[in-house]
Amino acid sequence: MKQVLIVLVTFAMLFNCKNKKEDTKITQEPSSTEKVATEANGLTLLKGEFIYYADAAVLETPTEIYGVVIDDNMHELDKQVQPYKKLPTDMVPVEIKGKIIPKPDNEEGWPFRVEIKEIVKVSKPNLEDNNVVTLGK
Template sequence: MKKLFILLLTITTLTSCKNDSKTEDSKVENENTELTFIQGEFVYYADAAVIQTRKDVYGVVIDEKMHELNNQVEPFKMEITDMVPVEIRGKLIPKPEGEEGWPFKVEIKEIIKVSKPDPNKNDVVKLGSQE
Protein backbone atom coordinates (compact mmCIF):
# COMPACT_ATOMS: atom_id res chain seq x y z
CA MET A 1 0.00 0.00 0.00
CA LYS A 2 2.81 2.37 0.91
CA LYS A 3 4.64 1.60 -2.38
CA LEU A 4 1.46 2.31 -4.36
CA PHE A 5 1.04 5.66 -2.60
CA ILE A 6 4.66 6.65 -3.34
CA LEU A 7 4.26 5.58 -6.98
CA LEU A 8 1.10 7.70 -7.38
CA LEU A 9 2.75 10.65 -5.66
CA THR A 10 5.78 10.39 -7.98
CA ILE A 11 3.62 10.21 -11.11
CA THR A 12 1.55 13.19 -9.95
CA THR A 13 4.68 15.22 -9.24
CA LEU A 14 6.25 14.45 -12.62
CA THR A 15 3.02 15.22 -14.44
CA SER A 16 2.68 18.55 -12.61
CA CYS A 17 6.22 19.58 -13.48
CA LYS A 18 5.66 18.64 -17.10
CA ASN A 19 2.54 20.83 -17.33
CA ASP A 20 4.37 23.79 -15.77
CA SER A 21 7.06 23.74 -18.45
CA LYS A 22 4.41 23.67 -21.20
CA THR A 23 2.72 26.68 -19.65
CA GLU A 24 5.98 28.62 -19.61
CA ASP A 25 6.66 27.75 -23.28
CA SER A 26 3.23 28.98 -24.36
CA LYS A 27 3.73 32.27 -22.47
CA VAL A 28 6.97 32.90 -24.36
CA GLU A 29 5.23 31.95 -27.61
CA ASN A 30 2.35 34.34 -26.85
CA GLU A 31 4.78 37.17 -26.07
CA ASN A 32 6.42 36.67 -29.46
CA THR A 33 3.09 36.69 -31.29
CA GLU A 34 1.98 39.93 -29.60
CA LEU A 35 4.40 41.94 -31.75
CA THR A 36 2.73 44.10 -34.38
CA PHE A 37 4.22 45.10 -37.74
CA ILE A 38 3.95 48.86 -38.28
CA GLN A 39 4.86 50.73 -41.46
CA GLY A 40 4.71 54.50 -41.26
CA GLU A 41 6.62 57.72 -40.85
CA PHE A 42 8.75 58.33 -37.76
CA VAL A 43 9.74 61.57 -36.09
CA TYR A 44 11.48 62.29 -32.78
CA TYR A 45 11.53 65.90 -31.65
CA ALA A 46 11.63 67.62 -28.27
CA ASP A 47 11.33 64.45 -26.17
CA ALA A 48 8.34 63.11 -28.13
CA ALA A 49 8.45 60.28 -30.67
CA VAL A 50 5.64 59.36 -33.06
CA ILE A 51 4.99 56.88 -35.85
CA GLN A 52 2.20 57.93 -38.19
CA THR A 53 0.60 55.33 -40.47
CA ARG A 54 -2.11 55.93 -43.06
CA LYS A 55 -4.80 55.24 -40.47
CA ASP A 56 -3.29 55.69 -37.02
CA VAL A 57 -0.78 57.64 -34.99
CA TYR A 58 1.24 55.90 -32.28
CA GLY A 59 3.29 57.44 -29.53
CA VAL A 60 6.64 55.67 -29.27
CA VAL A 61 8.11 54.57 -25.96
CA ILE A 62 11.38 56.44 -25.55
CA ASP A 63 14.00 53.82 -24.80
CA GLU A 64 17.25 52.45 -26.24
CA LYS A 65 15.54 50.92 -29.31
CA MET A 66 13.80 54.23 -30.12
CA HIS A 67 17.17 56.05 -29.95
CA GLU A 68 18.67 53.38 -32.22
CA LEU A 69 15.88 54.02 -34.76
CA ASN A 70 16.39 57.78 -34.46
CA ASN A 71 20.10 57.37 -35.21
CA GLN A 72 19.24 55.38 -38.37
CA VAL A 73 16.71 58.04 -39.43
CA GLU A 74 19.00 61.09 -38.93
CA PRO A 75 20.93 60.82 -42.25
CA PHE A 76 17.63 61.07 -44.20
CA LYS A 77 16.39 64.25 -42.50
CA MET A 78 16.76 67.68 -44.09
CA GLU A 79 15.17 69.39 -41.08
CA ILE A 80 14.78 68.20 -37.51
CA THR A 81 10.99 67.88 -37.88
CA ASP A 82 11.10 65.74 -41.06
CA MET A 83 9.30 62.41 -40.93
CA VAL A 84 11.11 59.37 -42.35
CA PRO A 85 9.47 56.12 -43.59
CA VAL A 86 10.19 53.15 -41.30
CA GLU A 87 9.09 49.56 -40.79
CA ILE A 88 9.23 48.14 -37.27
CA ARG A 89 7.85 45.37 -35.09
CA GLY A 90 6.68 46.42 -31.68
CA LYS A 91 4.43 45.78 -28.75
CA LEU A 92 1.28 47.90 -28.62
CA ILE A 93 0.53 49.36 -25.20
CA PRO A 94 -2.92 50.89 -24.51
CA LYS A 95 -2.92 54.43 -23.15
CA PRO A 96 -3.53 54.48 -19.39
CA GLU A 97 -6.85 55.95 -18.23
CA GLY A 98 -6.66 59.72 -17.76
CA GLU A 99 -3.40 60.15 -19.68
CA GLU A 100 -3.24 62.49 -22.66
CA GLY A 101 -2.05 61.34 -26.04
CA TRP A 102 -2.81 58.74 -28.66
CA PRO A 103 -4.82 55.60 -27.83
CA PHE A 104 -1.77 53.34 -28.20
CA LYS A 105 1.96 53.58 -27.64
CA VAL A 106 4.36 51.23 -29.37
CA GLU A 107 7.46 49.80 -27.75
CA ILE A 108 9.91 49.08 -30.58
CA LYS A 109 11.28 45.54 -30.44
CA GLU A 110 12.75 45.21 -33.95
CA ILE A 111 13.77 47.71 -36.62
CA ILE A 112 13.10 46.18 -40.01
CA LYS A 113 13.74 48.99 -42.49
CA VAL A 114 14.45 52.72 -42.72
CA SER A 115 13.80 54.34 -46.13
CA LYS A 116 14.70 57.60 -47.77
CA PRO A 117 11.72 59.98 -47.85
CA ASP A 118 10.11 60.63 -51.25
CA PRO A 119 11.44 64.01 -52.44
CA ASN A 120 8.29 64.56 -54.56
CA LYS A 121 6.04 64.34 -51.52
CA ASN A 122 5.55 67.94 -50.47
CA ASP A 123 3.00 67.92 -47.66
CA VAL A 124 4.86 70.29 -45.33
CA VAL A 125 3.42 73.72 -44.72
CA LYS A 126 5.98 76.39 -43.83
CA LEU A 127 4.98 79.71 -42.34
CA GLY A 128 6.90 82.93 -42.79
CA SER A 129 8.01 85.14 -45.59
CA GLN A 130 10.59 84.19 -48.14
CA GLU A 131 12.95 86.91 -49.30
Protein backbone atom coordinates in the same frame (compact mmCIF):
# COMPACT_ATOMS: atom_id res chain seq x y z
CA MET B 1 13.71 82.37 -34.15
CA LYS B 2 10.44 83.25 -35.86
CA GLN B 3 10.94 80.40 -38.33
CA VAL B 4 11.33 77.88 -35.53
CA LEU B 5 8.20 79.19 -33.83
CA ILE B 6 6.20 78.98 -37.08
CA VAL B 7 7.36 75.41 -37.69
CA LEU B 8 6.48 74.38 -34.13
CA VAL B 9 3.01 75.96 -34.32
CA THR B 10 2.37 74.30 -37.69
CA PHE B 11 3.57 70.95 -36.32
CA ALA B 12 1.34 71.27 -33.25
CA MET B 13 -1.70 72.20 -35.34
CA LEU B 14 -1.13 69.27 -37.68
CA PHE B 15 -1.01 66.72 -34.87
CA ASN B 16 -3.76 68.42 -32.87
CA CYS B 17 -6.18 68.00 -35.76
CA LYS B 18 -5.27 64.33 -36.10
CA ASN B 19 -5.62 63.83 -32.35
CA LYS B 20 -9.21 65.11 -32.44
CA LYS B 21 -10.06 62.63 -35.18
CA GLU B 22 -8.61 59.80 -33.08
CA ASP B 23 -10.59 60.75 -29.93
CA THR B 24 -13.64 58.87 -31.21
CA LYS B 25 -11.70 55.59 -31.26
CA ILE B 26 -10.20 55.63 -27.76
CA THR B 27 -11.92 52.44 -26.64
CA GLN B 28 -11.34 50.57 -29.89
CA GLU B 29 -8.46 48.32 -30.83
CA PRO B 30 -6.16 49.43 -33.66
CA SER B 31 -7.79 48.67 -37.00
CA SER B 32 -7.29 45.20 -38.42
CA THR B 33 -5.86 46.64 -41.63
CA GLU B 34 -3.12 48.21 -39.54
CA LYS B 35 -1.83 44.88 -38.30
CA VAL B 36 0.21 43.79 -41.28
CA ALA B 37 1.52 40.72 -39.48
CA THR B 38 1.26 39.67 -35.87
CA GLU B 39 3.73 37.06 -34.73
CA ALA B 40 3.16 34.37 -32.13
CA ASN B 41 5.14 36.43 -29.61
CA GLY B 42 2.62 39.28 -29.91
CA LEU B 43 4.77 41.62 -32.00
CA THR B 44 3.17 43.54 -34.86
CA LEU B 45 4.88 44.67 -38.07
CA LEU B 46 4.06 48.35 -38.63
CA LYS B 47 4.92 50.52 -41.63
CA GLY B 48 4.69 54.29 -41.34
CA GLU B 49 6.47 57.58 -40.90
CA PHE B 50 8.51 58.20 -37.77
CA ILE B 51 9.43 61.44 -36.03
CA TYR B 52 11.17 62.20 -32.74
CA TYR B 53 11.09 65.87 -31.87
CA ALA B 54 11.02 67.83 -28.62
CA ASP B 55 10.86 64.72 -26.42
CA ALA B 56 7.91 63.20 -28.29
CA ALA B 57 8.09 60.23 -30.66
CA VAL B 58 5.30 59.38 -33.09
CA LEU B 59 4.69 56.67 -35.69
CA GLU B 60 2.05 57.66 -38.24
CA THR B 61 0.71 54.80 -40.35
CA PRO B 62 -1.91 55.11 -43.11
CA THR B 63 -4.74 54.37 -40.65
CA GLU B 64 -3.44 55.05 -37.12
CA ILE B 65 -1.12 57.29 -35.14
CA TYR B 66 0.89 55.79 -32.30
CA GLY B 67 2.91 57.36 -29.56
CA VAL B 68 6.28 55.61 -29.42
CA VAL B 69 7.72 54.48 -26.11
CA ILE B 70 10.96 56.38 -25.58
CA ASP B 71 13.64 53.80 -24.83
CA ASP B 72 16.95 52.55 -26.26
CA ASN B 73 15.29 51.05 -29.36
CA MET B 74 13.53 54.34 -30.13
CA HIS B 75 16.82 56.22 -29.79
CA GLU B 76 18.48 53.70 -32.13
CA LEU B 77 15.71 54.26 -34.69
CA ASP B 78 16.18 58.02 -34.33
CA LYS B 79 19.91 57.62 -35.08
CA GLN B 80 19.10 55.61 -38.21
CA VAL B 81 16.62 58.20 -39.57
CA GLN B 82 18.90 61.23 -38.99
CA PRO B 83 20.77 60.93 -42.34
CA TYR B 84 17.43 61.20 -44.18
CA LYS B 85 16.20 64.33 -42.40
CA LYS B 86 16.77 67.82 -43.79
CA LEU B 87 14.80 69.52 -41.01
CA PRO B 88 14.25 68.31 -37.43
CA THR B 89 10.51 68.05 -38.17
CA ASP B 90 10.89 65.74 -41.20
CA MET B 91 9.16 62.37 -40.97
CA VAL B 92 10.97 59.30 -42.32
CA PRO B 93 9.37 56.04 -43.59
CA VAL B 94 10.19 53.06 -41.38
CA GLU B 95 9.17 49.47 -40.76
CA ILE B 96 9.33 48.19 -37.21
CA LYS B 97 8.20 45.25 -35.14
CA GLY B 98 6.70 46.28 -31.87
CA LYS B 99 4.23 45.67 -29.12
CA ILE B 100 1.04 47.76 -29.25
CA ILE B 101 -0.17 48.82 -25.83
CA PRO B 102 -3.02 51.11 -24.75
CA LYS B 103 -2.00 54.41 -23.20
CA PRO B 104 -2.68 54.89 -19.50
CA ASP B 105 -6.04 56.54 -18.74
CA ASN B 106 -4.45 59.42 -16.85
CA GLU B 107 -2.24 60.56 -19.74
CA GLU B 108 -2.92 62.60 -22.85
CA GLY B 109 -2.05 61.43 -26.31
CA TRP B 110 -3.04 58.87 -28.87
CA PRO B 111 -5.04 55.87 -27.70
CA PHE B 112 -2.24 53.39 -28.38
CA ARG B 113 1.52 53.30 -28.03
CA VAL B 114 4.03 51.10 -29.71
CA GLU B 115 7.12 49.76 -27.97
CA ILE B 116 9.76 49.12 -30.62
CA LYS B 117 11.27 45.65 -30.37
CA GLU B 118 13.00 45.43 -33.76
CA ILE B 119 13.90 47.90 -36.52
CA VAL B 120 13.18 46.20 -39.83
CA LYS B 121 13.83 48.95 -42.37
CA VAL B 122 14.46 52.70 -42.69
CA SER B 123 13.72 54.23 -46.10
CA LYS B 124 14.58 57.46 -47.83
CA PRO B 125 11.61 59.86 -47.76
CA ASN B 126 9.85 60.63 -51.04
CA LEU B 127 10.47 64.34 -51.62
CA GLU B 128 7.25 64.64 -53.63
CA ASP B 129 5.23 63.70 -50.52
CA ASN B 130 6.75 66.53 -48.48
CA ASN B 131 3.73 68.46 -47.16
CA VAL B 132 5.67 70.84 -44.93
CA VAL B 133 5.18 74.54 -45.52
CA THR B 134 8.17 76.69 -44.63
CA LEU B 135 8.14 80.45 -44.42
CA GLY B 136 11.05 82.87 -44.64
CA LYS B 137 14.59 82.22 -45.72
